[in-house]
Amino acid sequence: MTQLLQDEAVKTPQVPPVQEKKREWLKYFSFSTDHKVIGIQYLVTSFFFYFVGGFLATLIRTELATPEVDFVSRETYNGLFTIHATVMIFLWIVPAATGAFGNYLIPLLVGARDMAFPKLNAVAFWMIPPGGILLLSSFFVGAPGAGWTSYPPLSLVYNKPGEMIWILSLLILGTSSILGAVNFLVTILKMRAPGMTLNKMPLFCWAMLATSALILISTPVLAGALILLSFDLVVGTAFFNPTGGGNPVVYQHMFWFYSHPAVYIMVLPVFGLISEILPVHSRKPIFGYKAIAYSSFAISFLGLIVWAHHMFTSGTPPWLRMFFMINTMIIAVPTGIKVFGWLATIWGGKLRLNSAMLFAMGFLSMFVIGGISGVMLAAVPFDIHVHDTYFVVAHLHYVLFGGSVFGIYAGTYHWFPKMTGRMVNETLGRIHFALTLIGFNLAFLPMHKLGLEGMNRRIAEYDPKFTALNLVCTIGTYILAVSTFPFIFNVIWSVFKGPKASSNPWGGLTFEWQTTSPPPVENFEIDPVLEIGPYEYGTEEAVKIIKAGPFLALEAAAAQG
Amino acid sequence: MNIPGSITTLLVGIGLTIVSIWYGQNHGLMPVAASTDAPRVDKLFDIMMTIGTGLFLLVQGAIVYSLFKFRRKPGDDTDGPYIEGNIPLEILWTSIPAVIVLGIAVYSFDIYNSMGGLDPMDHSVAHHSQPSHEMAKMPGAAIAGTLTNVATADAVSAPLAPTATQDSVPVATSAPAEMTVQAAGMQYAWIFTYPDSGVIAGELHVPVGTRINLAISANDVLHAFWVPEYRVKQDAIPGTPTQLSFTPSLVGEYPVICAELCGPYHGAMKTKVIAETPADFNAWIASQLVASAAELDGAIALTALTAAEKPVDQFLAPFVDPLGVDAATLQQLHSAHAHPSAS
Numbered sequence: 082m083t084q085l086l087q088d089e090a091v092k093t094p095q096v097p098p099v100q101e102k103k104r105e106w107l108k109y110f111s112f113s114t115d116h117k118v119i120g121i122q123y124l125v126t127s128f129f130f131y132f133v134g135g136f137l138a139t140l141i142r143t144e145l146a147t148p149e150v151d152f153v154s155r156e157t158y159n160g161l162f163t164i165h166a167t168v169m170i171f172l173w174i175v176p177a178a179t180g181a182f183g184n185y186l187i188p189l190l191v192g193a194r195d196m197a198f199p200k201l202n203a204v205a206f207w208m209i210p211p212g213g214i215l216l217l218s219s220f221f222v223g224a225p226g227a228g229w230t231s232y233p234p235l236s237l238v239y240n241k242p243g244e245m246i247w248i249l250s251l252l253i254l255g256t257s258s259i260l261g262a263v264n265f266l267v268t269i270l271k272m273r274a275p276g277m278t279l280n281k282m283p284l285f286c287w288a289m290l291a292t293s294a295l296i297l298i299s300t301p302v303l304a305g306a307l308i309l310l311s312f313d314l315v316v317g318t319a320f321f322n323p324t325g326g327g328n329p330v331v332y333q334h335m336f337w338f339y340s341h342p343a344v345y346i347m348v349l350p351v352f353g354l355i356s357e358i359l360p361v362h363s364r365k366p367i368f369g370y371k372a373i374a375y376s377s378f379a380i381s382f383l384g385l386i387v388w389a390h391h392m393f394t395s396g397t398p399p400w401l402r403m404f405f406m407i408n409t410m411i412i413a414v415p416t417g418i419k420v421f422g423w424l425a426t427i428w429g430g431k432l433r434l435n436s437a438m439l440f441a442m443g444f445l446s447m448f449v450i451g452g453i454s455g456v457m458l459a460a461v462p463f464d465i466h467v468h469d470t471y472f473v474v475a476h477l478h479y480v481l482f483g484g485s486v487f488g489i490y491a492g493t494y495h496w497f498p499k500m501t502g503r504m505v506n507e508t509l510g511r512i513h514f515a516l517t518l519i520g521f522n523l524a525f526l527p528m529h530k531l532g533l534e535g536m537n538r539r540i541a542e543y544d545p546k547f548t549a550l551n552l553v554c555t556i557g558t559y560i561l562a563v564s565t566f567p568f569i570f571n572v573i574w575s576v577f578k579g580p581k582a583s584s585n586p587w588g589g590l591t592f593e594w595q596t597t598s599p600p601p602v603e604n605f606e607i608d609p610v611l612e613i614g615p616y617e618y619g620t621e622e623a624v625k626i627i628k629a630g631p632f633l634a635l636e637a638a639a640a641q642g
Numbered sequence: 643m644n645i646p647g648s649i650t651t652l653l654v655g656i657g658l659t660i661v662s663i664w665y666g667q668n669h670g671l672m673p674v675a676a677s678t679d680a681p682r683v684d685k686l687f688d689i690m691m692t693i694g695t696g697l698f699l700l701v702q703g704a705i706v707y708s709l710f711k712f713r714r715k716p717g718d719d720t721d722g723p724y725i726e727g728n729i730p731l732e733i734l735w736t737s738i739p740a741v742i743v744l745g746i747a748v749y750s751f752d753i754y755n756s757m758g759g760l761d762p763m764d765h766s767v768a769h770h771s772q773p774s775h776e777m778a779k780m781p782g783a784a785i786a787g788t789l790t791n792v793a794t795a796d797a798v799s800a801p802l803a804p805t806a807t808q809d810s811v812p813v814a815t816s817a818p819a820e821m822t823v824q825a826a827g828m829q830y831a832w833i834f835t836y837p838d839s840g841v842i843a844g845e846l847h848v849p850v851g852t853r854i855n856l857a858i859s860a861n862d863v864l865h866a867f868w869v870p871e872y873r874v875k876q877d878a879i880p881g882t883p884t885q886l887s888f889t890p891s892l893v894g895e896y897p898v899i900c901a902e903l904c905g906p907y908h909g910a911m912k913t914k915v916i917a918e919t920p921a922d923f924n925a926w927i928a929s930q931l932v933a934s935a936a937e938l939d940g941a942i943a944l945t946a947l948t949a950a951e952k953p954v955d956q957f958l959a960p961f962v963d964p965l966g967v968d969a970a971t972l973q974q975l976h977s978a979h980a981h982p983s984a985s
Binding site for chain 1: 671672673679682683686687690691694697698701702704705708709712713714715718720721722723724725726727728731732735736739740743744746747750751753754757759862863864866868870871873874875876877879880881882884897899900901902903904905906907908909910
């Protein structure tokens with residue numbers, strides 16, 4: 082099958098090479114089926130929404146700089162945090178981690194010329210901008226104010242038009258996510274280069290397999306919950322509406338059956354990125370390949386049976402709370418395997434501390450804090466105290482910002498030369514890293530204490546005794562906002578003026594580094610065959626491969642082969 | 643400087659353990675522990691904090707050490723050592739966390755059990771269908787009872803007043819072992835009803851040393867009853883009564899916070915729990931009864947009568963503004979009476 086698909090890929094008429102360089106940028110606004118174009122479309126789009134979501138976060142923290150409601154109205158505030166969370170999850174981390182890196186890297190990593198279903202891929206991307214614009218348009222009719230969790234009955238009585246827009250937008254984005262997942266699964270399982278058995282795949286492919294499986298299993302349940310919710314909202318059914326005999330807790334179960342796995346959908350691909358980046362810049366093989374590969378699946382499976390730990394105070398029966406508590410705690414084991422594996426990969430290496438590596442190590446450092454607070458939250462008696470408080474806000478940002486966002490930054494710096502053919506400015510990159518690390522910890526570390534002491538989440542006003550720490554959080558948020566300026570400037574400047582990148586600036590061993598930067602339209606001139614494992618640093622063969630340059634993209638090599 | 647590596651490791655390990663244990667006991671992150679359950683939760687948190695601090699220091703220490711120790715020397719373009727893994731080491735760092743989390747799980751289970759979390763009475767809401775029936779009627783009366791002014795009360799005599807007084811417990815000198823209080827959450831207030839005496843209040847008065855069983859209901863949307871100083875929290879779910887038990891141990895006033903998003907004024911939905919000595923508590927109950935005998939009985943009676951004649955939403959319509967709710971919410975309140983139980 083693999084051979085067959087690739088033969089077909091060879092037979093299909095060659096797309097004529099780009100004639101006019103001037104117009105090349107237009108392809109990024111077209112219905113392109115090139116996975117690299119789609120990957121970059123995803124990446125740029127999701128970064129745009131990241132800055133939108135970040136702007137909303139800045140407004141939220143500005144309101145919370147003082148205990149009184151004095152910056153925006155209470156209604157607006159609820160809209161801000163609802164849209165902030167929705168944008169960050171569904172329009173930033175999910176599309177960036179799965180869509181952008183998945184699409185750009187998977188065919189390159191497995192040695193394929195494109196994704197299995199290129200048109201489906203383009204369709205999946207082009208659902209994102211309308212979904213995002215639709216969501217933001219809800220501000221014009223009264224933004225949904227029931228939080229990104231949208232629990233009924235509040236979501237059924239408050240700002241109904243905004244709520245309906247939110248549901249429609251999520252259905253569009255969820256569909257896009259499902260289409261992407263199908264594509265990743267088929268590409269990884271069916272289009273690997275000869276010699277690349279599952280156990281020789283780059284770890285990002287393992288992570289995307291686990292992620293795609295999760296998306297396919299859990300997203301339809303969210304879609305179901307949202308469709309039922311929209312019936313309650315629009316046509317007055319009573320699936321979740323207690324006034325008609327519905328049960329709002331059923332919605333919570335359906336919602337979290339997707340939304341807890343969603344955390345792993347957001348963080349597993351990033352685990353994969355980190356597993357690619359650390360060995361390259363440590364110049365050492367990944368420590369415990371199989372443990373890291375299989376633990377992705379352990380996390381993926383366990384991730385499906387922990388959802389009710391979000392509902393320990395929702396009247397969940399005690400024995401069920403115990404079941405979900407133990408499952409949740411066990412997730413710490415496969416996650417620990419990964420963390421220790423990464424630490425051992427760094428240990429004794431020859432670390433190249435560029436921006437990509439700094440963000441990857443920052444990821445490791447910050448994610449561990451989120452992991453520790455995660456185990457704490459799993460303990461029912463403790464969770465009952467801190468559920469729905471700023472402790473949870475701190476925890477989730479350490480997982481999703483300290484984890485996913487640091488990882489996406491690391492990936493962006495690491496593959497920037499491959500994507501654009503230009504190098505980034507490392508000084509600006511390091512400034513970006515330092516500001517991000519400081520701003521992030523100032524913004525979110527104090528929230529642990531706030532939550533423990535009694536500050537609940539999703540409030541526009543708070544007890545004046547929490548003023549000092551909240552001010553620190555707000556200052557941290559401003560630093561985070563400022564930290565994006567060197568990044569944006571660096572990326573734009575480097576795309577046009579950065580020094581030209583060689584085919585393999587970091588000395589990587591996966592296929593994408595054996596083709597040109599940026600790769601040609603169908604990635605390779607000759608069909609890649611796996612000659613060396615993805616992480617065989619420190620061997621003679623590795624040196625040979627790295628010295629060979631972009632041999633997979635050379636016509637001469639094609640003639641010889 | 644010829645200290646063997648194993649000695650250095652041992653010393654670092656001892657230092658790390660000491661710091662972790664010290665910080666686990668002295669983090670000072672929790673508010674006052676004012677219920678009998680709170681110290682148990684704090685103990686669990688202290689232990690998790692100790693383990694967490696140890697793990698934090700271990701990982702961050704390894705990262706920071708690597709940053710300096712394993713930084714690539716300028717001009718060195720060779721690769722690092724070819725080490726693909728180490729099975730015994732991997733087994734070690736799989737099994738130790740597994741044992742630790744299972745230990746925490748068992749300990750959490752134990753704490754939860756000692757807090758009464760596994761009591762059969764908390765098991766299912768089905769046992770409480772009868773109280774829920776009464777509770778569903780209660781909040782309408784409660785709202786009116788607190789809001790009806792004298793002008794509307796004058797027209798009606800108070801047929802229910804004697805009943806209320808008769809039902810009230812005689813003023814006792816010692817605290818009962820257990821006490822049930824009904825807590826109804828609504829946008830944006832809590833109404834506490836003492837079924838023994840019929841007293842209705844917006845603040846929760848409790849005697850220290852008595853096990854309080856809170857029967858929680860919600861009239862409109864989800865709410866959550868949280869007292870940080872008691873370390874307990876329970877959602878209030880419309881159509882599904884829930885339970886929360888705790889024993890206040892310290893005299894004092896602590897905030898009652900709504901912890902589940904309930905609308906724009908969610909942040910303002912706050913009241914107080916006032917933990918008093920049993921004598922003070924009984925005096926408070928008595929003062930409430932006197933007050934209600936004088937004024938509020940009429941109001942309650944009126945409420946009961948009017949509520950019987952009119953649907954609650956119509957009856958409450960004039961109070962929409964002061965309550966900070968909209969008509970749709972009232973409509974729900976009405977329907978909730980028509981279908982009091984979701985299950």
